[in-house]
Amino acid sequence: MKKILICLFAFGVLSPVSLYAELRGLWEFNDPNNLISTDTDGLPLTLNSGGVHAEVAGFDAGDRAVKIGVGSYYICQHGIAPNGGGEYVNEFTLLFDVKYPTSSSGRWMCFYQTNANNGNDGDFFVQSGTGRLGVAATGYSTLNTKADIWYRVVVSVDNGSFYRIYVDGELWLQGAVQPVDGRFSLDPKVLLFADEDGEDAEMHVSTAAIWDKPLSDNEVFGLGKVGDPIGDTIGATDISEVSVFEKNPTAQNFQVQLTGTQTPTANVSVQVDLNTILGHAEDLRLLAPGQTQPAPAGQPITLTFTPANWQTPQTVGVVAVNDTQQEGKETAGVRFLVTSVDGQFNHGLIPGVKIIIFDDESADLAITPDKVTVIEGGPAVQYSVVLTGTPTAPVTVTITEPADPNRVVINPLQLTFTPANAATPQFVTVTAIDDSVLRGTTYTTSLEHKVTSNDFNFAILPVTTIQVVIQDNECGAWGFLPADLNRDCRVDLNDFAIMADTWLKCTQPFSAECKSSL
Missing domain, CATH: 2.60.40.2030 (CalX-beta domain)
Structure with a gap:
């Protein structure tokens, strides 16, 4: 496995495009002569032996789709190299533009199967009887799908960090985190719409796509809804x-x-x-x-x-x-x-x-940003607090760190707004306490903001919380090694990728992005 990884890395250094070629497969099912051809440089899908699919109408008059049902599935040779610190693919995103007919309502429908032989249960379903999305191991969405409605469904996976399901750009499930190289990692091929025991009722598919990285909330939001364009991050x-x-x-x-x-x-x-x-x-x-x-x-x-x-x-x-x-x-x-x-x-x-x-007609507490990052031993950071709407009496905002008051220093601990200065932002400074405890590369705490006032509209405001991400400056007895470019206490391919990315930027003379990695 090491030899494979090294060869792929070398190819990435020699080919600038490969560092940005995140979309590894896009299938839009619009070619009547070859329904499962690819719209990218990836491989076409393969229908399983004995499988059946057929062309159907897509989401609008100019679109085609396929219907695929029980016992039929597509074999996807995605070509993604092992990643995420394991021997399998642990970081990826799958997208499906799908709907299901009324005849499938109340039945299980499977989006994908990580077992290359289809030898066990699928890994992402429309739940029987509810229309919710997920699987027992990750949990199910609270919201549910309905028959004969097109949805853009995206699952973004970073094993060891997060498992997320989005529908039409909105987060539906922050699922249980899965282990590296576990059930939810990918072999060199993944099966689309496959399940080993018939829990794969008919679905209609207008688009399927796969990326070699977990897309962020804002990247998924940028993908929009069914029918919106899909491409590389450019x-x-x-x-x-x-x-x-x-x-x-x-x-x-x-x-x-x-x-x-x-x-x-x-x-x-x-x-x-x-x-x-x-x-x-x-x-x-x-x-x-x-x-x-x-x-x-x-x-x-x-x-x-x-x-x-x-x-x-x-x-x-x-x-x-x-x-x-x-x-x-x-x-x-x-x-x-x-x-x-x-x-x-x-x-x-x-x-x-x-x-x-x-809204300036509504009483509220506006805090921006809602998350800050500080470094142990590093500089302080600030966030702003301001009122929306004009109070009829002074408003006091008290700031506390309820989980552990020994992680950051907050200054000031209390803000006071009057009717005269309600629209003027006030700033809070956060500094990480530089301790000698190794908690991990990063850890978090929360700051709560409680409002008190004789103005009823402000007095009833709920406690507002922001997250503080703290980067630990301890890394065992030796500290950070020089080649640990992302400061995660280990030197691996992620550090080489940073070095390669910097090298590519520096091949352009006088590029503003050219900075030393060391």
Whole structure:
């Protein structure tokens, strides 16, 4: 196994594209002459011996799909190298655009099987009788699916860290974490829609895809719903979440940048779209680069990256519409729709950005960001606290660390807002206590914010919690080794990948991304 890993790594160094080629298989079932051909450089699917499938209508008039039922399944040779610190594939993402007919309601339906011989139970189901998603080992979603409705289902797996199921971009299940190289790791092939004892009732499939990494919340959000384009990750944003306030007309900004090492051969158009599954597009306006006035509420803007400026980040502003409706705190978002005649960028994926909208007609406590990271022995970090709505009496916010008061230092421990300064953010500083205890590479604590006031609307606010991630600076007797680039107390292929990535960036003269790994 070591020899295989080393060879694959060497190939990654020599081929810049491979470090960014995350999508390893995409099957859209649109070719009537070969329903299971691939739309990527991966291998076509193979129908099992004796299996039966048939073309059916897709999610709209221009789309095709297949139906596949009991005893029939697809063999997927995914070509992903062992990862995640094990001898099997422990980090991956699978996507399915599916629906099931009424005749399958109340029966088990299986999405995939990790046993290459289909010799045991499947590993991800629509549960019989409930329509919920999951399996006993990971747990089942609270929400449930229904017959004759198309869903984009994504399962993102990082064994040892998380197991997540999303539907139409929203998290449905934060499942039980599974062990490295256990049941939920992949062999060189995975079986789609297979189960060993008939728990694989008919499903209709418009798209299936597999990535060689676990997609993040924002990457899955960026994939949208059934029918939205699917591709490699070709861009990034500098932040994953933006908070805007109705009472503040100043745009809150984030940056969008294309990634990779190959210059596009043509312009790349990126439409920034507020119309997502989260809704509330009408409550937001977008400000395009170089403009002084935002676009009308809910309308998209377009960014254009050229072969000359493709590596230069472009800034997008977000402004909340200041209406008179009492709406409370809302969550919206933006997605990025990428088009280009250059195939390596066309329909590429840029992770979406969530937008938190704070209503000035509602009493609330706004804390941004809702998670901070500090390093033992490192600098302090800050987060801001502000009220939405205007109180009729002073409001006191008391901050505590209930789990363990000896992990971070908080300053100040109490904030006071008055009707006069309610809209002015106040800042809290968090510093990690530099102890001599080895707790792991990272550990967490939580800070609680309790509100007291004679204004009833603020007095009834629930306790607000933010997470603090602490990076431990202990790593056994020897500390961090020089080659431990990601500071996880071990030197492995993840560190070599960082070194290779840096090397590739530094092959471009004067690149701003060229930094020493050591």
